[in-house]
Amino acid sequence: MNWSEIRPELLTGLYETVAMVGWASLIAVIGGVPLGVLLVLTDRGRPLQNALINKVIGFVVNVGRSLPFIILMLALTAFTRALTGTSIGLTGAIVPLAISAIPFFARLVETAVREVDGGLVEAVQAMGGSTRTVVFKALLPQALPSLVAGLTTTVVALIGYSAMAGAVGGGGLGDVAIRYGYQRYEGGVMLATVVLLVVLVNVVQLIGDFFVRTLSDRTTRSAAWLRAPRRTRTTVTAVASVGLVGALTAGTLGLTSEGDAGSDETITVAATPTPHGDIVKFVADNLAKDAGLKVEVKEFTDYVKPNEALANGDVDANFFQHVPFLDDFNKKKHTDLVPTVGILVEPIGIYSKSVDDVSALGSGDTIALPNDTTNEGRALHLLDDQGLIKLKKGTGLDASLNDIADDGGLTLKPLEAAQTPRALEDVDAAIVNGNYAIGAGLTPKKDALVLEKAKGNPYINILAVKKEDRDDPAIKKLGQLLNSDATKKFMEKKFPSSIPVFGPVK
Structure with a gap:
């Protein structure tokens, strides 16, 4: 900057x-x-x-x-x-x-x-x-x-x-x-x-x-x-x-002071900094005014406060999470937040500064992974797909360390998701969420040893709101702007490793 x-x-x-x-x-x-x-x-x-x-x-x-x-x-x-x-x-x-x-x-x-x-x-x-x-x-x-x-x-x-x-x-x-x-x-x-x-x-x-x-x-x-x-x-x-x-x-x-928005409708969106916050800022600066909206971004650096802020009415919507994470939050916190539109998939990946190929990882190595319920499960399934560990039969998306049948001699180190890219200096490999990889200056398509598959990926990042606000005209306008061709072009240019996945999500 x-x-x-x-x-x-x-x-x-x-x-x-x-x-x-x-x-x-x-x-x-x-x-x-x-x-x-x-x-x-x-x-x-x-x-x-x-x-x-x-x-x-x-x-x-x-x-x-x-x-x-x-x-x-x-x-x-x-x-x-x-x-x-x-x-x-x-x-x-x-x-x-x-x-x-x-x-x-x-x-x-x-x-x-x-x-x-x-x-x-x-x-x-x-x-x-x-x-x-x-x-x-x-x-x-x-x-x-x-x-x-x-x-x-x-x-x-x-x-x-x-x-x-x-x-x-x-x-x-x-x-x-x-x-x-x-x-x-x-x-x-x-x-x-x-x-x-x-x-x-x-x-x-x-x-x-x-x-x-x-x-x-x-x-x-x-x-x-x-x-x-x-x-x-x-x-x-x-x-x-x-x-x-x-x-x-x-x-x-x-x-x-919120400032005088004139005849525009004001929507405050909670988002993590990169790429979510940057995408919302693009909409706010380039598309919102013509649509009669004023969009304000409140950035958070963790995965808990954005949902709490939405549930408590401090913000009108948030954009940082996928549906499994939202479902898990609703279940644990007894909230009623709902998705509106899908925006992108950020494939989670395995990164390393000590090896050049995922096959080089094995017994005795330490791998850092996100510690929240859904992303930990996501990371474990990625390790299972690569044959580095074996999960018990029938393990779902919410897999935990207790669901590992064979750890392959690996030491798995759960960390707060934002810490995983910084741990690369201290571990043999780290499984990093796409947004934190981008924020750390990594290019997922180039730097990851392996990325999870994009096709059929259930981890679509969505715009979430309170259930009673799902049909609010201003929220619908915002969803349309986030799903617009202009936003897609911005994402493809600014964040080429992110995959736009537009459309309604229920």
């Missing part, structure tokens, strides 16, 4: 990162400061001593801190959707980021407040000061430099978390890095996102350090601030807070 193509993606990713981190940091302050202060106040010998409340708050904070962010984000999918109406994109990432940040910051607040001299608290109480006075006149003002240092640490951690959010459709620079740098093997894009993240972290750290030094030096600027009238300080703080919230709100609305 050239710079003119990737620059808008990088800028949007940067803005999304700043927006999601900004909102999460603000919510972390609102939720974390009270929790941290309560952890101190309810401890033994403190003004609000209460062992039960202290232990409950401590337990909740510890649970929140113990969960890896990527797991927390997936676990909160339903809650995020109920709260914001979506579990993907910028809006969907803010909720788990904020929830992960609150307990993290709460512990930092607790540490900062505990460092305040106990004698000062006793002095305030001796003069008749209430608990409120102790908190707002003694603890928080004295702990302010440490609180700012803790907030800086929290913001830096959130920048790292936001990059992880891109792995599950969260948007931001992490999403750009995964979709273009990782999935499309664009090293320049990966480097650019890393540089932007490094710069962003350093800017945040420099700003945080500046305020910590200023607040710690009570003989200069901070002293002048503290000597200012209370009304002035309150007004300035309120204006700054409103300005921050206003800027975040305006920026978030701008990033999440």
Whole structure:
């Protein structure tokens, strides 16, 4: 990709990162400061001593801190959707980021407040000061430099978390890095996102350090601030807070706005990057407008989130899977997604960097294969067809490792489908889905040791929708565009190893 193509993606990713981190940091302050202060106040010998409340708050904070962010984000999918109406994109990432940040910051607040001299608290109480006075006149003002240092640490951690959010459709620079740098093997894009993240972290750290030094030096600027009238300080703080919230709100609305589609009908399609996302983008950029449609593409890098997003109403359709995979998802998740039209077959193939012929593979070799139910079965049947293993009689499309009657001395290594092309450096061969082979720069017809047969292939990649939307006029228009001669010519030129298979699918 050239710079003119990737620059808008990088800028949007940067803005999304700043927006999601900004909102999460603000919510972390609102939720974390009270929790941290309560952890101190309810401890033994403190003004609000209460062992039960202290232990409950401590337990909740510890649970929140113990969960890896990527797991927390997936676990909160339903809650995020109920709260914001979506579990993907910028809006969907803010909720788990904020929830992960609150307990993290709460512990930092607790540490900062505990460092305040106990004698000062006793002095305030001796003069008749209430608990409120102790908190707002003694603890928080004295702990302010440490609180700012803790907030800086929290913001830096959130920048790292936001990059992880891109792995599950969260948007931001992490999403750009995964979709273009990782999935499309664009090293320049990966480097650019890393540089932007490094710069962003350093800017945040420099700003945080500046305020910590200023607040710690009570003989200069901070002293002048503290000597200012209370009304002035309150007004300035309120204006700054409103300005921050206003800027975040305006920026978030701008990033999440669908735009004015005029009289066009808008359809959002979830797709994996290559070739599915590229095909939908071709339709969106070249065919949709004349058909009275506005097509938007939301790219995902795994095989689970696109169906979840469709089932939950976050998108209107998806294009990444074949019918056996869809049937398996419906069965396991109790959803009712249906195919509309077939678009292409991407033959799965055996690839290797250590041998030039499939007959050279044998006992003692290690072969990587996809680990999802349908594609693992697909890979095992391909190995069976080549005589490398033997499956039990009557084994269906959903074959698993337990259905192997004779492994031929091979070691089979199931991996997440996107990882199989990258495993070629570490195994003797890998069975790779067509889309991931293309994304890795492989040419299936030339580079594969063997490809599965195209004729009668049941693994036709389809456009899927909710059952109630199958007859929607806009969905039918989109299906016609994806099955058009113009799309076929684009596919044959751009992805010659993919086989167009058009027509209705039931």
